[in-house]
Amino acid sequence: MDIKTLGFLMATALHLLQPLAAMADEAPPKSGNAVFDRAVELVIDNFHDASALPRFSAAVRQEIGTGPLNANSSETRVDKAIDTVLASLQASHTGRFEPDTIAYFELADIFRFAIRNDMRRLFPPDGQVSYPGIGMIAEPLAGSLFVSDVYDGSPAARAGILTGDEILSVDGAPYHEIASFSDKVGRTVEIRLRRDAGAEPTTVKVAVERLRPLRTFEQAIEASVGVSEQNGKRIGYVRLWTLSAPDGLDIVAREMADGRLKDVDGMVVDLRGRWGGGPSDAAELFVGDTPTFRLIPRKGEATLANMRWQKPVVAIIDEGARSGLELFAYALKSNGIPLVGARTAGALLAGRAYLLPDDSLLEVAVSDAVIGDDVRLEGIGVAPDIPVAFSLPYAAGRDPQRDAALREMQRILAGG
Structure with a gap:
């Protein structure tokens, strides 16, 4: 093939590709629905990976073109459309959260600085995030709702609700994360549950409290x-x-330095969390080289300034270890600390929250996250050294992953 012919073919190819490139770069059309259009705009302007935007724009066009999506669209239609276009990005830290979910309140507290100008309006009178609840998370599985998390020390924990319980009703009505407890703070609710498959349901009474998310986690x-x-x-x-x-x-550091954990021979650190966040060097509490030290004034008590654990550690992980907790797990594994459980979420991007016109929260992944020069956990996660499966339905509080971590620590302490 001569140079002239080759040049003609290349020019033709570029000419054919130009409309496709222009379509990819062109902003998608407006639907006329303020919530949907604002979500699209925020993604276009802020999503960290520009190479994903043509795929996102195509999904937007598809949603607008496949059914009525305008100012009069139903909430169900808008919800589905937003979920579909966000899913096209195939990224963690990207999703929409509505005020009828616990996640909405927890993320509002975590991202409170990002939405600081609206806090008093959203959470009157003082702008402090709170919601009515009992400290329990239930997840749908095979057509039923099962308790996946019971926050330690919460009303649900005090009432004896266990991980794996099937939730049947609250005060005789279907369970809803927020609505089941609205206007019931200071009262008790009756939760009907089933602990074993095929067993007769039982009822427990649980006090409803107004929970402040980050304080509840502490x-x-x-x-x-x-x-x-x-x-x-x-x-x-x-x-x-x-x-x-x-x-x-700081709570963990104080317990290890001067509290209940001071004299233990080894530690099991459970990273099966709810959200990540936090400082990127958090794992240095267990793997850092600097010594523990205190500031001792002339009068008064000494102040713990730095804590470094020097004894054996075993960590528990699963898909709840995400974001900052996932980086924590990676750091522990890199330092030879055994991980027990299941692979982490593979969700290590940096997210930011934005308010949509209906006051729902849109989280957008605004930055990539790279460990060292080229290690990415997004979509990959951290694998356990000792894999242990966990079956949620009717677990009745049994925790094979924690049991395995304790056995591993026993083996380490025995010199095995």
């Missing part, structure tokens, strides 16, 4: 602390529900 971290004794060795345990709670890591 209380749960503190309440999770425990010590068990096996073969003459004392093993400590703590669950890091999130790294976003301002005092969460």
Whole structure:
């Protein structure tokens, strides 16, 4: 093929590709629905990966063209459309959260600075995020609702609700995360549940409280602390529900330096959390090289300035370990600390929250996250060293992953 012919073919190819490139770069059309259009605009302007935007724009055009989507569209139609176009990005830290979910309130507290100008309007009178609840998360599975999390020290925990319980009703009505407890703060509700497959339902009474998300997480971290004794060795345990709670890591540090965990022989750190967040160097509490030190004034008590754990550690992970907790798990594994459980979420991007016109929250992944020079956990996660499956339905509080972590710590302490 001569140069002239080759040049003609290349020019023809470029000419054919130009309309496709222009279509990819062209902003998608407006639907006329303010919530949908604002969500699209925020993604176009802020999503971290520009190469995904043509795919996103195509999904937007598809949604607009396949059914009525305008100012008069039903909430159900708008919800479906937004979920569909966001899913096309195939990224973590990207989703929409509405005020009828616990996630909405927890993320509003985590991202409170990003939405600071609207906090007093959204959460009157003082702008403090709170919701009516009992400290329990239930997830749908095979057509039923099962308790996936019970926050340590919460009303649900005090009432004896266990992970794996099937939730049948609240005060005789179907369970809803927020609506089931609205206008019932200070009262008790009757939760009908089934603990074993095929068993007769039972009813428990639970006090409804007004929960402040980050404070609830701090209380749960503190309440999770425990010590068990096996073969003459004392093993400590703590669950890091999130790294976003301002005092969460300090609670753990104080317990290890001067509290209930001070004299244990080894630690099991549970990273099966709810949200990540937090400082990127959080794992240095267990793997850092600097020594523990205190500031001792002339009068008064000494202040813990830095804590570094120097004894054996085993960590528990699963898909609840995401974002900052996932980086935590990666750091522990890189330092030879065994991980027990299931692969982490593979959700390590940096997100930011935005308010949509209906006051729902839109989280958008605004930054990529790279460990070292080229390690990415997004879509991959961290694999456990000791895989242990966990079956949620009717678990009745049994926790094979925690049991396996305790056995591994016993083996380590025995010199195995």
